[in-house]
Amino acid sequence: MAADTVMADDVTEHPIARKMFADDAASRALGISLDDLGPGRARTSMTVTSSMVNGHGITHGGYVFIIADTTFALACNSHDDAAVAARADIRFLRPTREGDVLVAEAVERRRFGRNGIYDVTVSVGGEVIAEFRGDSRTIATDGH
Numbered sequence: 001m002a003a004d005t006v007m008a009d010d011v012t013e014h015p016i017a018r019k020m021f022a023d024d025a026a027s028r029a030l031g032i033s034l035d036d037l038g039p040g041r042a043r044t045s046m047t048v049t050s051s052m053v054n055g056h057g058i059t060h061g062g063y064v065f066i067i068a069d070t071t072f073a074l075a076c077n078s079h080d081d082a083a084v085a086a087r088a089d090i091r092f093l094r095p096t097r098e099g100d101v102l103v104a105e106a107v108e109r110r111r112f113g114r115n116g117i118y119d120v121t122v123s124v125g126g127e128v129i130a131e132f133r134g135d136s137r138t139i140a141t142d143g144h
Contacts, residue, residue, distance in 0.1 A: 005023070006106065011100045014038075014078045016077045016078075017037060017075075017078045020074070020077050020082075021070075023075060024070065027044075027070045031067075032044050032046045032067055032118065033046065033069055033105075039076060039078055039079065040075055040076075040107065040111070040118075041075050041105065041108065042074035042075040042105075042128075043071065043103065043105045044103070044104050045101055046101070047099070047100070047101050048098050048099060048100045048102060048111070050096065050098050051056065052098070052100050053097065057059055057097065058096065059095065059097065059102075061090075061092055062079050064102065064122055065090050066089070067102050067104045068090060068093060068104050068120040068122050068130065068132035068134075069120070069132070069134070071104035071105070072085065072120050072132065072134040073085070073089075073109055075106035075120075076118055081114075081138040081141075082138065082139050083139065084137060085135070086136060086137040088134040089133055090133075091130060091131045091132075093128055093131050094127070095129075096124050101124065102123075103123050104120050104121070104122045106118050106120040112139040117133070117134075117135055118131075118133070120134065
């Protein structure tokens with residue numbers, strides 16, 4: 001699927017998340033594609049390239065983290081308030097290799113006050129390869 005392709009929602013939906021993703025040079029440079037976006041949820045994908053593998057011939061964990069983190073950011077910015085990560089961690093369950101297509105799916109677990117909790121599952125071919133949890137905090141967008 002081409003970068004910035006979204007299957008589910010009209011492009012006018014979720015403007016904060018869409019603008020954030022459009023301005024995300026890092027995700028764009030890695031070829032991360034936005035595949036689905038809805039209230040409190042997002043799905044992205046990325047193909048592992050030769051420059052993303054480490055000295056063991058497996059995907060560097062930082063790349064698995066970045067697709068999970070990008071997907072988390074999209075989900076927590078899919079509401080009417082801009083949000084940033086307050087905390088995040090990841091569990092790597094199995095390695096991936098060059099050519100694998102990583103698919104990250106984020107789901108909102110709970111929003112309360114200015115806080116949110118999100119889980120992101122990263123998979124390859126339907127097999128879970130990593131689990132990520134992120135806590136978000138809404139921020140003022142008026143420059144203060």
